[in-house]
Amino acid sequence: MSVTDEAIDKIKSMIVSGTLKPGERLPREADLAADLGVSRNSLREAVRALSLVRILDVRQGDGTYVSSLAPDSLLDAVSFLLELHQDDSVLEIFGVRRILEPGATALAARFMTDEDIQKLNDILLEQYDGTIEDLVEHDLRFHAAIAVGSGNTLLASLLESISQPTVRARIWRGLTEENAFERTLAEHRGIVEAIAQRDPKLAEARSLSHICGVEEWLRRANA
Structure with missing residues (x-):
């Protein structure tokens, strides 16, 4: 279990036990991180993940609150998580990506x-605001550019068709895995370096390692 997952579980336990009640504001970030025994960065990632599934409500300039936890407000989020954790087709899609x-x-x-x-280098050098949406957008554009660069239009079309169904899994990974943003950019840089060196075997190996890392995370998430 990652530190972020641990922080998520501890916050959920506080809500279930009644330590944190619906509509109640969370303690200051520094205090809550100390109480949970996690870093402030891990706590932020946990809060982002729980806000995505509408358990927490982050109010800009006001703080973070436990949501009302009303069933209707949680329905879409539950559907999202069920799709991610119970639909084996997402794993199958990543398996196809790993082949192609x-x-x-x-x-x-x-x-x-x-x-x-x-x-490709320009994509890597763009300024990012650090949000998960930014990371996913970067990831999609990066891989699409490589697919087009293969020179095989059918292959590029196949990869594009299986890219969109994996977006939700990419979002959840970015929210819950430690340093997902930095790791993704570093792996992308390695792939570009191999392409720039005109080394097909190295480029293939780095791409395979990159995709296998995501697939391995998804298998753990589905366990």
């Missing part, structure tokens, strides 16, 4: 022009 995308990346190392590679 490393090959596309190897082709990109052969066929991408210098201009195409510069566009």
